[in-house]
Amino acid sequence: MKDYIALATKGYYEWWRYLVGAFLIFIIWQIGTIPFVAAVMYKIATDGGDFSNVGNYETLMGTLDSNLTFFLMLLSFVIGLFGLWLIVRFFHNQKFKDLLTTRKKFDWKRVFFGFSIVGFFITVMTIIDYNINPDDYLWNLKWDQFFILAIIGIVMVPLQTSFEELYFRGYFMQGLGVIFKNRWLPLLVTSVGFGLLHLGNPEVGKVGNVIMVSYIGTGFLLGIMALMDEGLELSIGYHAGNNLITALLVTADWTAFQTESILLYTAEPSIGLDVLTPVLVIYPIYLLIMAKVYKWKNWKSKLFGKVELPDNEL
Template sequence: MTKFLENSSQGNNKWYIYMVSFFFMLGGNVIGSIPLIVAMFYFNSDMNFESASIEGRPTLTLALMLLTFIATLGMLLIAIKYLHKKRLNDVLTGRPSFDWSRMFYGIKIWFAVMAVSSVISVIISPEDVELIFDLGKFVPLFFVVILMVPIQAATEEVIFRAYYMQGMTMISRNRWLPLLVTSIIFGLLHIGNPEVEEFGVAIMMPQYISMGLFFGIMTLMDDGSELAIGMHAINNVFLALFFTHDSSALKTDAVFRIKEVNPEYEMIFMLIQFTIVLFILSRKYKWKDWSRLYAKVIMPKEPEAIEEL
């Protein structure tokens, strides 16, 4: 018996509440952007704001950018508690309480996958990697990344793989449509990333959408978002600390700079990683009923949310 999607029937779920919560999050994003905008006016000598960065201060830029996610998450939590009148735990997981051990296992396994993949990439193309480690710059970056990047990743997971996936379930009454739609939206919201401008929509959008599907499949099969939150967090932490490149959305004072990026190779490698990890997780957590990805959702009670639009 799964409970994660079925939990969507809890609380006040009228369709317009989801619309109001969207504007709550949008307002949080705007408020959280104010410190970055002020800093750009203060530090940027040429008043060029196209890159949304602070000249010569990548770590400060990163910290202020991450504030927008913290503010967005805060507004969503307010909406969940006071508008939906839901428990946060019921939005995050189908278990009685959030399973921290699962989240930390997700961190461990995805860290191992990324570490091995990085070593292989360096061995194959050592000429594409440049050591740029600077202790004085890395230390403040380390604390910003460790403290703030997991919140950024968790924010995306709570929004897409929990809150809106549950909300869409009450309309679709199945599992595959919320999985597909939230993954596509997750991908489209990254369309403004520098990587898309550099390499093109055709190659980058499938990467973002595939990552959304990967996290969504884990969430549905495991009946909760713990694994996805852990993996998403360590994915972004690892990249921010160890690798940067000129077209990266997270330009940081990392340990290495990648000179040349092959997006086609990365796409193939990423799909192989996803397949291996899903296989390992399916064995560890005994995922046998793969109908969780497409079966009809039976609500424990008729939700009051489904009103005619």
């Protein structure tokens, strides 16, 4: 079967299963935040601090060691990933591979390609900007802290991003596709939903709602990758590369990930072209490169066509 969405029909795919399953996965994911909140509360208690601001983002991010904070933040996604596996495997009776790809085996080369293309771009653009605007950066490299960050990042970030890809571009994409029997609605809903997931990020408070263009645009980019390539390998690799390289290379005091990165960005964030250029220029270039490498064809049918279900439809 070469239709990625239709792979859902190899398991139980009644609409109510996706409604219940999505809710259960979300609950398990949120349960995964308990260690982080508990650690923050314990630290505040031992320091004799005030619990009234424990729900404040700055309090959550600033109470613990930055590497411990980074680890505990990512841990919730790892627990969410385990919950997603449980639901897919035992509630839908679907092979987990069928949530990943239409190929006989998961294609790690595609993962590394997706990782490399965005990792290379972020690194090059950061180096260029650092040389053009050196006053906007502080050199922050502390080898002992960076080494711990690197270990945490290399292990945990791919799990975090894989959960997001499997939840949105996998579980929701397949579920909506087999329920509504088309491809455009899952692409639209999962892309907007992915953007709205980041609505609580500190970047939104700092820059404004205009940055949602970037988040939703990224959702469309990753969704198009999944539908055109009939699998999640490219989007998993891209998402991991984007988050990991950013976490290791540069951070700011207004970003979701505040890490012991090599550089600290100290300038005020700007809006306008900095938000629109990646979505309108860079993202299409990524897709054109991938289309050339993997010989994507039939864009209209793959992005807007119908989902053909087997005759034994439930």
